Every structure is written in structure tokens, then in C-alpha cells.
Amino acid sequence: MENQKDNFNALFQITRTINSILEPDALLEKVLEIAMTHLSAERGFVMLADNMSESGYTVVALKNFNSKKASDEFAASSSVVTTVLQTGEPVLTFDAMSDERFESSVSIMAQKILSIICIPLRAGERIAGAVYLDSSKSRKAFTEDALKFLTVFGGLAAIAIENAQRYSILETQNTRLKNEADVSHLFSNIIGKSEKWRKVLEISQRVLDVDAAVLLTGESGTGKELIARAIHENGTRKGQSFVAVNSSALPENLMESELFGYVKGSFTGAASDKKGLVEVANGGTLFLDEIGELPLSLQAKILRLLQEKEYRRVGDTVNRKANIRIIAATNKELKEEVKANRFREDLFFRLNVVGIHLPPLRERKDDIPLLANYFVKKAAENYKRPIDSIHPDAMQIMLANQWKGNVREFQNVIERAVVLCRGTQLMKDDFLFDTSDQSVLQKNGMTLADVERQLIETTLNEMNGNRTRTAEKLGVSLRWLQYRIKEWGTEG
Ligand SMILES: Nc1ncnc2c1ncn2[C@@H]1O[C@H](COP(=O)(O)OP(=O)(O)OP(=O)(O)O)[C@@H](O)[C@H]1O
Ligand SMILES: [Mg+2]
Secondary structure (H helix, E strand, O other): HHHHHHHHHHHHHHHHHHHOHHHHHHHHHHHHHHHHHHHHHEEEEEEEOOOOOOEEEEEEEEEOOOOOOHHHHHHHHHHHHHHHHHOOEEEEOOEEEEOOOHHOOOOHHHHOOEEEEEEEEOOOEEEEEEEEEOOOHHHHHHHHHHHHHHHHHHHHHHHHHHHHHHHHHHHHHHHHHHHHHHHHHHOOOOOOOHHHHHHHHHHHHHHOOOOOOOOEEEOOOHHHHHHHHHHHHOOOOOOOOEEEEOOOOOOOOHHHHHEEEEEEOOOOOOOOOOOOOHHOOOOOOEEEEEEOOOOOOHHHHHHHHHHHHHHHOEOOOEEOOOOEEEEEEOOOHHHHHOOOOOOOHHHHHHHEEEHEEEEOOHHHHHHHHHHHHHHHHHHHOOOOOOEEOOHHHHHHHHHHOOOOOOHHHHHHHHHHHHHOOOOOOEHHHHHOOOOOOHHHHHHHOOOOHHHHHHHHHHHHHOOOOOOHHHHHHHOOHHHHHHHHHHHOOOOO
């Protein structure tokens, strides 16, 4: 009777303890510890059902075994455990070596195990696992009473374990959902749920509150500027200025005065002091677009800006302090540029403290339907077209296309299709994929000059007005391109 009261008290304490542990691994350790202490067992382990393992079970906690592997000492228990898991009944044996149930177990002999107790962890009808204890010394503790106690304990432990596992799953789900919710709330104009895109958003979100430099890499049109703005607008510098600088837009010396400003008289035409973009961006973010194009002399100055937060106006003798966050972007392989000595390695490392690679659209095709719906809706509103859906055939060709110009090209093509669409559903025939295709142009009776101009304009558009890249894509020199554009300008 006295003993029963002890057991009852022990169970009460144990229940309180195990119900307060929510972390599955810690709980399993505790369950094992309690069982071993209560029975003065020398060794023990807990195993749980596991669909992934061959046997259907894995050892999740163990004490005083040398390894989790199916070594000899461990195999000792396997026949006992198998019996318990199969029958759902506990096993108690005082003299394991002569117990006929385990006759065949070499390991029981080898380990000279005298007493074994093994109970199922029952959760309702299901057998969730087992607790195994053994001893080669004491036989006293392994009594029928202890078995009763452990059976009740096993039931309670199984419930606690199930709860902890459920809790842990919920917790993971909850963190994930919170994350998703946050990301979609913060970046509401940024579309994409694919695995690769989600990673982009997750990293972006993590750098909101730190001032570390960020380097955005990715092909043209993948959304580098979009992400840069999102980081600025959702970070601690929101409300301050976001200044974008295209590093390839100007010749070297002009670029320097554009970036850092100049003092009166420092060069012909410098009639008064002028602030640079670094100063305009003060308190906010400086977005250095196409950083890979930045001349080496300016790279040194940007490095100084990053390291010392200092710069000098052109022609000035005093250093000025800058309080800016720098986000850089490039569609070049900067590592290659470093190897070719066109980009400073130290600047590369400094910028790449946080590197975010934006995947090309063809690597995140599962985002295409989402993006398509988003851009169709936007364009339909803009151009006042009553389009409310996309025909599956149209979606099919969007999915099949390679989208070398990535999201920018995708958006342009959709816009054009929306404008051309005459019904309420966007059809396959509304898509004109390749307007620069010469055969199309020739059919319309165009002259060579027309074709040239159209090709240049389409490419310029595709490159977001960037002349350097347009020239690159067309295989002509920048000078030639600028000459052509100027020509059209004078034509009116
Ligand atoms: N995930 C997205 N969701 C919505 N719009 C996007 C997304 N990604 C890109 N866009 C849109 O695509 C266009 C191109 O994006 P962005 O200008 O940011 O590209 P980029 O990587 O800076 O290109 P480039 O290297 O040519 O400068 C923009 O109009 C942008 O709003
Ligand atoms: Mg850009």
C-alpha cells in the first residue's frame, strides 16, 4: 500500500515534469532518465516509430550504450523490443539468459544481462515506441510493481511525447507562416512564391535593420532595383532618400563629380560648389547600379566611402562624413571581373558582405502564372481593357518561353498583349513575341533604316534605356549608338 502511494506520488511529479517540457528531444531524455532512476537500471533507451527508417523505428534517446549503431551490445535488446512493439505488451524478465523467449539472443548472453524491462509507449491504439531498460547487476528493482508503474508511466509519456511533437510542428509552421506573412506584407509589389524567390525575399528581409552593404547580382530584368528599393523602403532608413546611380552612365571624371560633388573652380565650368549624390543620399541609401562598370579610380573612392564613411568633393581639401547605406547591383560576374583585374578584390568583398543572387525567370517558372496575373491586371487597369482572365493556351506559351530579358521582358510582352487584346480573355494570338524579327519587319515594307531604328528602339526599351548595354547587345560601339540616337534627335 505504502509502495503504491509512493508510486502515485512519483507519477504525479513525473506527469508535471514531462508536461512542462515542450521540446521533443529534451522530453525524451527526461522520460528515459525518470524510468532509469526509478528502476535503478544501468542502461536504457527510448525508441519511436519512424517511417523513414528501415525497421520502422529509431532510437531517439539512450544512456550508457556505446553507440546508436546496431552493434552487438545493442542487438541484445532488439529481440525484446521487437516483441514489445509487435504485441504491444510489456516484457519483464529476471533471468534473461535462461528466458526461452530470448534463447536465440547471443548478445544477451554476451552482455550477461540479468534483468530486462521493456514497455510500449502507447498513444491510443497506436504503438508510438518503446522504453527499454536493463541491468546486469541488480534484480531487485525489476518487479511486477515496477512493471505496473512503468506501464502507466509509458502511457503518460506517450501522450506527452505526442504533444511535444505536435507542438514542435506547429511552432515550425507558425514561424514559417509569420515569415511569409511579413514578407508579403513588406514587399507587396514584389511577386513570387517559388522556392528560389522566397530565399531572395528572406535574405532581403533579414538585412532590413542592419547597415551592412548588400550586393545584388542577377541578369538584366531580374528585379535588382526593385529589391534594392524594397530593402530601403522597409528598413530603418525609410523616409530618407534613395538615390540610384548608374555607374556606367558617365565618363570617369564626370562620374566622380556627380558622385562626390565638387568645389568652385576645380575644373572649367565649376562656377560654384556643388553637392554630389553621396551627399544627397545622406541619411538614406545610395544605390550603385551596374557597379561592375565603375572605373578603378572610383572603385578606390567607393571603398573608402564604405570603410571610413568618408569622401572628398572634387578639388576639395577636406574630408566629409557620409551617413549612407550602400546597396550595389550588377549583372556581371564580379568574381570574373576581379580575376581580370577590372574590379578591386577588396571592394568586392566589402560589398558582398550580404550577397543576394536574383534567379533568372526561367529558373523560377512556377512564378509565371502569379506574375502573369499581376501584370495583366495592372496593364488592364492602365490601358482600360476589360480583361479578367488568361486563356490556358496563352499561359502555356508564357511558360514555354525562355524570357532572356527576365521579368522586364515578361512585363513588356504582357503589356503589349493586353493592349492588343480585344476580348475579356487574353489569348495566345494576342502575343507577338519577337518584334525585332526581321522577317516580320520586311513584310511590312520597311526600309533598312526603319528596321535598324526599330531594332535599336526595341533593344533600348528592353535594356531600360541603358545605352551601354543596348550597344553591347546589338554588337555595336556605344559611340555609334549615340551617334544614331543624336541623328534621330535632329531629324525631330
Ligand atoms: N518579382 C517581381 N515582382 C514584380 N515585378 C517585378 C519583379 N521582378 C522584377 N519586376 C519588374 O521588372 C522590371 C525590371 O526590374 P528591375 O529594374 O528591378 O531589374 P534589374 O535587375 O534592375 O534589371 P537591370 O539589370 O536591367 O537594371 C521592373 O519593372 C520591376 O518592377
Ligand atoms: Mg536595374
